Amino acid sequence: MADYLNVAAVMERWSPRFISNGVPLADFRAAAEAITAMEDWGPAWAARAETHEAMGLAALEAGNMISAGEHLQTAGVVYHFAKFIMVGDIDQMRGLHEKAVRCRNLALPHIDPPGERVEIPYAGSKLAGILRKPKNVARPPVVAMCMGMDSAKEEMATNEAHFLRRGLATLAFDGPGQGEAEYEFPILPEYEAAVGAVIDYLESRDDVDAGRVGLWGVSFGGYYAPRAAAFEPRAKACIGISGPFDFGPLFRASGGNEVFRVRAHADTMDDAFAIADRVSLTGIAKNITCPLMIIGGALDTMSPPSEQQRLVDEASGPSQALILEDGNHCANNVRYKYSPQSADWMAGHLGAG
DSSP, X not given: OTTTTOHHHHHHHHHHHHHHTTOOHHHHHHHHHHOSSGGGHHHHHHHHHHHHHHHHHXXXXXXXXXXHHHHHHHHHHHXXXXXXXXXXXXXXXXXXXXXXXXHHHHHGGGSSSOEEXXXXXXXXXXXXEEEEOOTTOSSOOEEEEEOOSSOOGGGOHHHHHHHHTTTOEEEEEOOTTSGGGTTTSOOOSOTHHHHHHHHHHXXXXXXXOTTSEEEEEETTHHHHHHHHHXXXXXXXXXXXXXXXXXXXXXXXXXXXXXXXXXXXXXXXXHHHHHHHHTOBOTTTGGGOOSOEEEEEETTOSSSOHHHHHHHHHHOSSSEEEEEETTOOGGXXXXXXXXXXXXXXXXXXXXXXX
């Protein structure tokens, strides 16, 4: 992870993620050509996002709401990737982030199915989320979606789609250290507190079935979701993708990175190492009793598949591992091999129609 902020390394590592999560290939190529140093990152990606934002706003003005939703949703995810690793310039990162949030919020009423911005009471403040419900389903079960170290709810549309098509509602939320919450709350290894607040919120609504809640998490969220499942009996099923089992040794071996340090609100890398040591399922995984599906990539160098296999081996409930031989981190390069299948699995365990 020492090269986390190296342009070539970031582009090579994350290109499948960008494309699979909604960045047009033409934008990826144009941004890659424009970026020669990390200082170029935010402006190059913002330039691409501004094009989609302008088209979306023009479509809104013209009353072309389907086009408006499509353009603005794309603008939101491209703005997200403009900011997602810009931890060396918080002011620039926050400005780009606000644009990502604004564009996705503008898109929400016009996408299919529509989305609703929600604010979840947490620790005397709020966590922001996006709730989407499948059409023509009364009180659907819900998948609470846990973000990764540098992901946010504005990145989740293509992941939400698989669940929505199967009659499941989705609630993608920014937890501590993530998205809109990262400025107020640091990374929280004990993530069950955030998930508990999310399920409490779902129980306050009468348009979803909070008795059928599944957890889903990607990358660092692949730790958060199983961690929460170990403490939260209201979780009926859990999917974790490429999460670490014991993050401290991995983080120390890599030399650490600024993305984690800044989002952990750690003053020094030594402080970050101490927080990373708390990111562990040792002695905890055995408390997971709900059905568990863990996905990993055999080519993953950030969170090796041995981490995911250990979780499956130590969980007490019915569990299975899907390790894709040609998969990278989060297997974004072969998403077709697990996204539909895992959504089928979740729909079955939550009793979706």
